[in-house]
Amino acid sequence: MKPQIKNLVQTRIPTRYGEFVLHYYSNNIDTKEHVAFVKGSIANQSRIPVRIHSECFTGDVLGSRRCDCGEQLDKALQIISNAGQGVLIYLRQEGRGIGLLKKLQAYNLQDQGMDTVDANIHLGHLDDERDYTFAALMLQDLGVDSIQLITNNPRKIDALTQLGIKVEDRIPIESVFHNDNRAYLTTKVEKMSHLLTLPNEDKN
Numbered sequence: 001m002k003p004q005i006k007n008l009v010q011t012r013i014p015t016r017y018g019e020f021v022l023h024y025y026s027n028n029i030d031t032k033e034h035v036a037f038v039k040g041s042i043a044n045q046s047r048i049p050v051r052i053h054s055e056c057f058t059g060d061v062l063g064s065r066r067c068d069c070g071e072q073l074d075k076a077l078q079i080i081s082n083a084g085q086g087v088l089i090y091l092r093q094e095g096r097g098i099g100l101l102k103k104l105q106a107y108n109l110q111d112q113g114m115d116t117v118d119a120n121i122h123l124g125h126l127d128d129e130r131d132y133t134f135a136a137l138m139l140q141d142l143g144v145d146s147i148q149l150i151t152n153n154p155r156k157i158d159a160l161t162q163l164g165i166k167v168e169d170r171i172p173i174e175s176v177f178h179n180d181n182r183a184y185l186t187t188k189v190e191k192m193s194h195l196l197t198l199p200n201e202d203k204n
C-alpha cells in the first residue's frame with residue numbers, strides 16, 4: 001500500500017521555547033500518533049531547521065541517562081526557537097523501531113555486557129528498524145522547500161534524501177558523555193557511523 005498521511009488538526013502550543021503549532025497526522029499504515037511541532041512560517045521556504053526525533057519514552061519522559069534522547073529533544077527545540085522557525089517531527093518508533101518491550105529487554109542484555117547493536121540482534125531485530133517515510137510526507141505536506149537536518153546520524157540524511165527531501169545542511173547536536181551513556185554513545189560512533197566527537201579517553 002502506498003503510504004499516505006492526513007493532517008487532521010493543528011493547534012497552538014505555547015512552550016518554554018516560545019509558541020509552536022502542533023500538527024496531528026493520521027496515516028493508512030499504522031494507528032500511531034505521528035506529529036509535527038512547527039515554529040514560525042515555513043511553507044515555501046528553504047533551509048528550514050528540522051529535527052526528526054524517534055520516540056524514547058525512557059529518555060524523553062522519564063529523563064533516563066542511558067541515552068541522549070531527552071537532552072537532544074531539548075537542544076533541538078532550543079535550536080529551532082533560536083532560529084525563529086523550524087520543525088520537530090516526533091515519530092512513534094520507540095527503540096529505533098523495535099518497540100518499548102524489546103528496548104527494555106535490550107537494556108537488560110546491555111547490563112550483561114552486550115552493546116546496543118548486539119542486544120538488538122540477539123533479540124532477532126536489526127540494529128535500526130526505523131523508517132522515515134512519514135517524516136518526508138509531513139515535510140512535503142508542510143510545504144518546506146529544503147531543510148537543515150539537526151542530527152549526528154548520516155543514515156537519517158541518506159534516508160530523507162532518498163525520500164525526496166532536499167537536505168542542504170546538517171546542524172550537529174552534540175551530547176555530553178557521562179558514565180551512564182558512555183557505552184551507548186561510543187557504540188553510535190563506532191558501529192553506527194554517528195558524527196559525534198568521542199572524548200579523549202575513548203579515542204585510545
Ligand SMILES: Nc1nc2c(ncn2[C@@H]2O[C@H](COP(=O)(O)OP(=O)(O)OP(=O)(O)O)[C@@H](O)[C@H]2O)c(=O)[nH]1
Pocket residue numbers: 052053054055056057066067069072093094095096097098103106107116120150151152153156184194
Ligand atoms: N533498540 C534500542 N533503541 C534505543 C536505545 N537507546 C535509545 N534508543 C532509541 O533510539 C531512538 C533515538 O534515536 P534518535 O535520537 O532519534 O536518533 P539517532 O539515530 O540517535 O540520531 P541523532 O539524530 O544524531 O540523534 C529512540 O527511538 C530511542 O528509543 C537502545 O539501547 N536500544
Ligand SMILES: [Zn+2]
Pocket residue numbers: 056058059060067068069070
Ligand atoms: Zn533514548
